[in-house]
Amino acid sequence: MEFFIQLLINGLSVGLLYGLSALGFVMIFKSSSVLNFAHGELLAMGAFLFLVLVSWAKVPVFIAFVITLAGCFLLGFVVERIFLRPLIGESLIFVIMLTVGLASMFKGLLLFFFGGNLQTYPDFLPAALAIRLGSISVPPVYVASSLMGGVFLVLFGLFFKYSSHGIYMRSVADNQTAALSLGVHVKKVFALSWAIAAMVAGMSGIMLGIINGINVHQISSIGLKVFPVVILGGLDSIGGAIIGGIIIGLLEAFTSGYISPSLRDVVPYIILVFILLIKPYGLFGLKEIERV
């Protein structure tokens, strides 16, 4: 039973991180229908920026965290401005190919500057964050990442549901021409969604870096895990991304705990296939509203 609960907690916290990383992916897809293949690299960019600030520049952790988020926000903004804006109006496949190119570019840059070795952050999370219940222990990093995940999820939910800019962003995703006719700045919406996506990605990159250590290949391959997560949750549902993430996280934890760690990466995909057979739009994907 204790083993079960331990697995449950691990799965939940890792899953929340998967969900958080998928959030940015969903935002870009929602506003501009672009599948961002460079998402894993955005995670890595955040992780390495934080590494530079904390380990090399010795900036205090909290300030480094804020600077990293701001930096990633800016990065997303610049990427949209320089690389994606000229492609507005072109066929989607070109844009998607461009993100594949961006992925190799970022990966190459990171390898060039930091090499392929595993790096680690200094241990900065206070031990008091750890939770101990009898023989079950939750390490501080899981507590921290769950807290962050929860807080940001609520913030984004409120932003999209109630703020004017959240509503403008959803309107662009819904009907671009109509949004344009009402004076919604569609280009600004695209830029904003890339910026927010990169920011969330950077944040989850940091968390993943704390858990697994920082290595370009490893973090960007977690970016690929975003795909089962979002397909499971529904490509355009933010809540779905989080729940999809948690499901994949739990599946991984239980598979490696009860069956075999080597099956960890396979079983989630098998389950994914079965869920999609029953719910082809994903668990929370928008069903096309069809007026006949």
Add this chain to the structure above:
Amino acid sequence: MNTGNLLELNNISVVYSDVIQVLKGVSLRVEKNRIVSLLGSNGAGKTTTLKAISGLLKPENGKVTDGSIVYDGVPVQNLSPEEITRLGIIQVLEGRQPFKYLTIEENLRVGTATRWTKPYRKDLEMVYDYFPALTKRRKSLAGYCSGGELQMVVMGRALMAHPKLLLLDEPSLGLAPLVVKEIFRIIRRINEEQGTTIILVEQNANMALQIAHYGYVMENGKIVMEGGVEDLKENPDVKEFYLGVSAGGAARSYRDVKSYKRRKRWL
């Protein structure tokens, strides 16, 4: 009451994709606080004219290649839709394009995009006052609303922007006659109470000429006739081709087969 022209189109040509010419020298003038109606059959260039004014040609790869569009003394041809909407020109698209996955109220709030720094509660009240039918549907998804409600939503969200010039593209499309009457009554009310200048594109010439002050008839990318509505209503060509009555006012007699096809005088 008239304080001159709010909008002037001087001999404009519109070309799509650099080769397809749709408008061939269209000129029209719209006086402040008036409803101007633009009539014509399918493919005459009415919608293109509206899009040339609102800047929505750009995303469709169209361009004003000749002539000028002057709004309130400033040339606005080929500006981006973001700039034009901020000058106070809002187009209501043909065929009701709601944001299907947003609620009615969220749909209306998108209309505040040009003035998002200002409070919007009062504007919502105003829209619900014009369209009381929307009040009890405010929380439901637009995708599940009826055609009449959607027409009200798209007009309402345009009103949220406080337009000085409202471009309405076929507001009666596919609506029941009673709903059409209701919509036109509201259009006239908006014009009278808000002082909004309106350009109304319609197939339903009968209804359009009832509320408009002035009318233009388009054909093949040109303006072929213009005049006050009373003159247009009396014009035998307009009667024949757009109002569907013959000279006598009664339905046409098919006995005189030889005169069956009246020639359009302007062709």
